[in-house]
Amino acid sequence: VVAGMVVGRKVAAYAKTAELNANVSLAETFAKEQVDKIDHLLNNSGTENVFALKDEIGQLLTAHAHIFRTGEGLEKAVKGLKAILGRVNNVKVSSTAPGMNPELSQALRIEGMAKQAYIIAKGALLRTESRGAHTREDYPARDDKNWLNRTLASWPAGADEPEFNYEPVGPLDLPPGDRGYGGGQMIPMDLSLEEYNAKVDAAQKALGKQATSEPIGVSLPKEAWREESPYKDAK
Amino acid sequence: MARKLTFKIFRYNPTKENDEPHIDTFELEETPRLNLFTALHLIREKQAPDLMYDFVCRAGICGSCAMMINGRPTLACRTLTSDLADTIELYPLPFFKLLGDLSVDTGVWFHDMAKRLESWIHTTKEFDPTAVEERMDNATANKIYESERCIECGCCVAACATAQVYPDFLGAAGLNRIGRFMFDPRDTRGEQEWFELVSTDIGVFGCIGMMACDDVCPKDLPLLEVFSYIRRKMNSGVKVAVKEMDLA
Numbered sequence: 001v002v003a004g005m006v007v008g009r010k011v012a013a014y015a016k017t018a019e020l021n022a023n024v025s026l027a028e029t030f031a032k033e034q035v036d037k038i039d040h041l042l043n044n045s046g047t048e049n050v051f052a053l054k055d056e057i058g059q060l061l062t063a064h065a066h067i068f069r070t071g072e073g074l075e076k077a078v079k080g081l082k083a084i085l086g087r088v089n090n091v092k093v094s095s096t097a098p099g100m101n102p103e104l105s106q107a108l109r110i111e112g113m114a115k116q117a118y119i120i121a122k123g124a125l126l127r128t129e130s131r132g133a134h135t136r137e138d139y140p141a142r143d144d145k146n147w148l149n150r151t152l153a154s155w156p157a158g159a160d161e162p163e164f165n166y167e168p169v170g171p172l173d174l175p176p177g178d179r180g181y182g183g184g185q186m187i188p189m190d191l192s193l194e195e196y197n198a199k200v201d202a203a204q205k206a207l208g209k210q211a212t213s214e215p216i217g218v219s220l221p222k223e224a225w226r227e228e229s230p231y232k233d234a235k
Numbered sequence: 236m237a238r239k240l241t242f243k244i245f246r247y248n249p250t251k252e253n254d255e256p257h258i259d260t261f262e263l264e265e266t267p268r269l270n271l272f273t274a275l276h277l278i279r280e281k282q283a284p285d286l287m288y289d290f291v292c293r294a295g296i297c298g299s300c301a302m303m304i305n306g307r308p309t310l311a312c313r314t315l316t317s318d319l320a321d322t323i324e325l326y327p328l329p330f331f332k333l334l335g336d337l338s339v340d341t342g343v344w345f346h347d348m349a350k351r352l353e354s355w356i357h358t359t360k361e362f363d364p365t366a367v368e369e370r371m372d373n374a375t376a377n378k379i380y381e382s383e384r385c386i387e388c389g390c391c392v393a394a395c396a397t398a399q400v401y402p403d404f405l406g407a408a409g410l411n412r413i414g415r416f417m418f419d420p421r422d423t424r425g426e427q428e429w430f431e432l433v434s435t436d437i438g439v440f441g442c443i444g445m446m447a448c449d450d451v452c453p454k455d456l457p458l459l460e461v462f463s464y465i466r467r468k469m470n471s472g473v474k475v476a477v478k479e480m481d482l483a
Contacts, residue, residue: 005364051280095285099250100335103284 006214034108041107046090050107053091056084057117065121070137074125081118088114119153119162126164127151130184141185144176148189148196152207167207168200238265240316242278244286245326248335259283271311271323272300275337287336295453298388301328302337308390310453328393330402341389348409352432354416357424375420382415382461384454391448391458403437407448407458410439414461417468426471434469 129143391407
């Protein structure tokens with residue numbers, strides 16, 4: 001919604017100069033991968049039922065990665081999900097009729113779902129603090145000293161484990177303070193605001209943040225939000 | 236003790252060789268606050284993995300899960316089994332193209348309807364993306380919004396006697412769409428243009444006023460009011476047309 005106007009203009013400008021001569025070999029490679037995957041799901045000799053597997057993922061996350069969680073519980077979830085990940089290749093789709101196949105479409109997604117669930121549980125286990133609605137009962141404080149960052153998880157092709165990286169949350173206008181509710185505890189950040197903000201850009205770029213052609217808010221009329229803004233009655 | 240529910244579900248896969256339309260029966264133990272969305276999922280997960288039906292939002296917003304529930308078109312996700320008898324009959328919506336079992340293609344019809352009605356603001360004013368939006372008074376905005384709440388589920392068309400007889404009939408969804416643009420002061424189409432668009436027997440005068448659409452609309456759109464408005468507008472359109480033909 002927000003990016004549409006920016007993106008639309010860029011796409012239109014690009015389309016004017018571009019030629020309709022795309023290289024589709026990359027798309028073909030990935031399409032082939034999916035075709036092979038469907039073939040495997042329909043024709044292997046596996047024994048796993050995709051709906052039962054999905055249910056197990058849900059049960060594990062509900063039991064151990066809910067609003068209130070502990071390291072002990074999350075470890076159980078991580079272990080359980082790891083075991084499930086080992087079983088997703090053993091899924092066999094029982095209905096093979098042509099046309100819309102809800103079991104097959106579920107089966108195509110199950111590996112990604114299991115990986116995502118694993119990332120959720122593992123990421124929560126690594127994050128030794130309570131933040132927002134995610135309450136670690138064994139780490140009740142919000143830890144701005146060590147965890148004022150965003151988790152960036154990725155799963156390299158073929159790897160057994162995802163990679164976890166952390167980037168600063170972005171330039172701050174104010175130092176995060178006590179929210180004043182819920183009896184929350186906090187460990188304040190040990191950097192000054194200036195020190196924190198100074199390293200944001202480089203740290204985010206190091207983790208793959210792309211340059212933007214139009215930073216957020218740059219085309220907004222200045223001070224448009226003020227009651228006495230001259231823009232208020234602009235035609 | 237929990238009730239045992241019996242589902243009689245229409246089954247037919249048009250892409251499967253030698254498949255014949257038939258009814259399959261499934262049994263399910265009722266749980267508290269069970270809705271048909273969950274019930275169908277349980278049936279699919281435990282009994283019939285190839286059962287076809289559509290769901291996206293589970294919250295009465297997307298309009299995908301409209302089906303005939305005990306003979307009435309409505310949204311499955313907003314139907315609690317506790318409001319139904321022990322035996323529940325499910326059929327796909329009539330009128331639309333059947334994709335399989337309970338799944339129909341409403342998209343093609345709605346897209347075609349939108350094209351026929353030129354369902355966009357007609358204006359000669361050039362759009363200036365940097366200008367402040369034009370203001371609209373609240374009553375007008377609310378009126379447009381009431382019609383715009385349509386989620387395109389197709390229940391109204393499935394319930395419509397005229398639509399079953401005249402496949403080109405615009406249906407309540409189409410008439411409601413016209414109303415939405417008639418209300419809109421930004422649309423510059425005049426009475427004559429509206430008249431040519433909808434004063435036919437596949438438009439507003441095809442409606443024979445049984446108002447089943449109004450009865451079944453899951454979003455409680457003010458269809459009755461919208462149709463009355465369009466008919467009144469059309470009457471004044473007739474006057475314009477007659478005057479132009481110099482018959483008055």
